[in-house]
Amino acid sequence: MNALSIKNLEKTYAGGTRALDGVSLEMPPGDFFALLGPNGAGKTTLIGIVTGLVNKSAGEVEVFGANIDREPEQARTYIGVVPQNLNINIFEKVIDIVVNQAGYYGVPRSRALPRAEKILADLNLYEKRYEPAQRLSGGMQRRLMIARALIHEPRFLILDEPTAGVDVELRRSMWGYLTGLTQQGITILLTTHYLEEAERLAKHVAIINKGSIVAQGSMEEILALHDESAHTGKLRGGRLEEVFLQLTQS
Ligand SMILES: Nc1ncnc2c1ncn2[C@@H]1O[C@H](COP(=O)(O)OP(=O)(O)OP(=O)(O)O)[C@@H](O)[C@H]1O
Ligand SMILES: [Mg+2]
Secondary structure, eight states: OOOEEEEEEEEEESOOOEEEEEEEEHHHHOEEEEOOOTTTTTTHHHHHHHHTOOOOOOEEEETTEEEEETOOOHHHHHHEEOOOOOSSSSSSSSHHHHHHHHHTTTOHHHHHHHHHHHHHHHTTTGTOOOSBHHHHHHHHHHHHHHHHHTTTTEEEEEESSTTOOOOOHHHHHHHHHHHHHHHHOOOEEEOOOOHHHHHHHHEEEEEEEEEEEEEEEHHHHHHHOOOGGGGSSSSOOOOHHHHHHHOOOO
C-alpha cells in the first residue's frame, strides 16, 4: 500500500484558474519525496487537497489506503502538515499550541503534554515553551509548526516550504531532524525552492509545472535527465537545478 496515491487530480479554482491539470503520483511508505516546481505551479494546491483544506475538481486521493472522500477522518489522522504560511495564534503559549492541537485528534492532554515537551526539546524550543509564540523568531515559529504537526504521531509528514527564510545553520539542523524522522519510518513529502536541499534529502522527486507533472522518479533518474549540451548559462547551479530549469522554462 502506498503512503500517498494520487490519480488524475484536477483543480480549477472559482474564477477559472486551472491549478492542477490531471496530476498522478505515488509515494511508497517510508519515502522522502520532494515536490518541486516554480511559483504558482500547483504545489500548495495539491497539498491542500491531500490535507482536506481544498476541494478537488476531479480525481482520486488515498493516504495509506484511506480515500479522502470516503474516509476523510482516517486520512486526516495519518497526516501531519506544516503549511507554507504561518498559521499559529501568536498570542498563545508555545506549549499550548502543541498540546491543543493534540486535542483535535483525540489525544488526551495527559499523554500530549510529555510528548509535546519531548518534541519541543528535540526541536530546540524547550526553553521557550511558556512564551507566547509572538516572542519567537521566524525560524523558531517554523520549528513550532513542525512540533505541532507531529504531536498526534502521524505516519506521514507534509511540509510546504519549511526552510523558507531559515538561516543556513538552522536549515542544516532541520535536514538532520527530518532525516531522523524518516529513519523512524515516517514518510515525508516536502516542497522547497532550494534544489540543493531536495537533492540532498529526497529519494524520489516530482517536478510540476503549470499544474502538470513534467518529470517523476528516483533522484538518480531525475538527475540522469540532465542534458549537458543544453547548458548555456554562465552561472552553474547543481545538477538538479539544471534539470529543473530545462523542464520548467516553458
Ligand atoms: N484560493 C485560491 N483561489 C484562486 N486561485 C488560487 C487559489 N490558491 C491558489 N490559486 C492559484 O492556483 C495556482 C497554483 O497556486 P499554488 O499556491 O498551488 O502554487 P505553488 O506551486 O504552491 O506556488 P509557490 O511556490 O509560489 O508557493 C496559481 O495560479 C494560484 O494563483
Ligand atoms: Mg505554495
